[in-house]
Amino acid sequence: MADGIKCLVTGGAGFIGSNIVDALVVAGHSVTVADDLSTGNRAQVNAQAQFAQVDVLAAEFEHVFAEGGFEVVYHLAAQTDVMTSVEDPATDAQVNVIGGIRLLELCRKYGVRKVIFSSTSSVFGEPDYLPMDEGHPIRPLCPYAASKHAFEHYLHLYSEIHDLAYTVLRYANAYGPRQDPHHEGGVVAIFAYKILNGAVPIIYGDGEQTRDFVHVDDLVRANLICLERGDNSYYNLGTGIETTVNELVALLDELSGAKAEVEYAAGRRGEMRRLSLQSARAATELQWSPTVGLCAGVQSVLDYFKEN
Numbered sequence: 001m002a003d004g005i006k007c008l009v010t011g012g013a014g015f016i017g018s019n020i021v022d023a024l025v026v027a028g029h030s031v032t033v034a035d036d037l038s039t040g041n042r043a044q045v046n047a048q049a050q051f052a053q054v055d056v057l058a059a060e061f062e063h064v065f066a067e068g069g070f071e072v073v074y075h076l077a078a079q080t081d082v083m084t085s086v087e088d089p090a091t092d093a094q095v096n097v098i099g100g101i102r103l104l105e106l107c108r109k110y111g112v113r114k115v116i117f118s119s120t121s122s123v124f125g126e127p128d129y130l131p132m133d134e135g136h137p138i139r140p141l142c143p144y145a146a147s148k149h150a151f152e153h154y155l156h157l158y159s160e161i162h163d164l165a166y167t168v169l170r171y172a173n174a175y176g177p178r179q180d181p182h183h184e185g186g187v188v189a190i191f192a193y194k195i196l197n198g199a200v201p202i203i204y205g206d207g208e209q210t211r212d213f214v215h216v217d218d219l220v221r222a223n224l225i226c227l228e229r230g231d232n233s234y235y236n237l238g239t240g241i242e243t244t245v246n247e248l249v250a251l252l253d254e255l256s257g258a259k260a261e262v263e264y265a266a267g268r269r270g271e272m273r274r275l276s277l278q279s280a281r282a283a284t285e286l287q288w289s290p291t292v293g294l295c296a297g298v299q300s301v302l303d304y305f306k307e308n
């Protein structure tokens with residue numbers, strides 16, 4: 001195997017993390033995954049990666065660093081469930097903030113050069129304008145978004161006081177193969193899975209709410225670019241295109257050949273009406289722009305569920 005860069009991927013058994021791990025391995029890097037498998041799946045961890053089943057909050061997490069000699073750490077391990085964060089904000093902060101600080105202390109102790117952090121467009125809260133750029137005000141509307149944003153501040157201060165480089169990547173609505181259809185959040189995975197299995201997707205509200213769906217392959221590419229670029233900066237990663245939930249269902253119908261029944265239920269409190277992200281800074285500084293269109297992207301999800 002090529003020498004490559006020694007990377008640690010926390011949360012590397014999850015949806016986005018496991019896709020990043022595959023791409024790092026293909027690019028010839030040496031990869032270790034640390035994941036407690038709370039929502040991740042061991043079977044989707046690349047066979048060429050080292051695997052440690054460990055909670056980022058556990059004392060044993062340090063062993064992974066002591067043995068790894070990592071240059072770059074991808075940090076994806078997180079409490080990602082918005083409802084859980086509302087019901088139990090302390091646990092959310094424990095994983096997303098305290099777990100993150102523990103990780104930064106280990107990076108400092110073991111001489112890591114850079115941390116690449118998977119953050120979220122939900123840090124912005126309700127949009128003042130669309131598409132939202134990096135200068136948009138930050139007003140998190142749930143503990144999950146607040147804890148992700150809090151950790152962004154720690155990354156910045158570790159770069160200032162300890163010379164630990166970072167890149168923050170704020171994703172719009174990620175979708176693609178390996179997204180878990182049994183969790184909240186991943187509307188493409190949930191609807192695709194239901195439609196293929198003859199179940200009825202439930203649309204909360206009138207279905208005219210919009211999302212900015214960005215494919216995991218595009219997010220993975222941005223993450224690999226950040227091995228070389230984007231130090232000490234933060235980037236929005238989205239398509240800038242708004243798609244309504246009704247349009248998504250129509251596309252799933254068309255591509256799957258199903259004529260899905262849908263059920264409309266009362267809108268959910270706190271849910272955003274519209275979302276799209278402007279990624280001009282990533283285009284200029286990372287030479288990144290999204291390449292997977294919604295049609296091909298949704299097809300990749302349908303294909304994945306048919307095969308698995």
Ligand SMILES: NC(=O)c1ccc[n+]([C@@H]2O[C@H](COP(=O)([O-])OP(=O)(O)OC[C@H]3O[C@@H](n4cnc5c(N)ncnc54)[C@H](O)[C@@H]3O)[C@@H](O)[C@H]2O)c1
Pocket residue numbers: 010011012013014015016017034035036037038039040041054055056057075076077078079080095099118119120121148170171172173174175
């Ligand atoms: N999916 C999206 O639309 C989206 C959007 C914006 C940001 N993100 C961020 O991307 C990252 C990955 O999200 P995902 O959608 O792949 O979720 P996921 O649940 O598939 O992945 C998270 C992984 O972290 C692991 N994990 C959780 N808590 C842990 C802990 N305490 N110690 C060790 N491992 C732990 C889980 O087992 C899982 O494998 C998260 O940080 C999330 O906040 C996701």
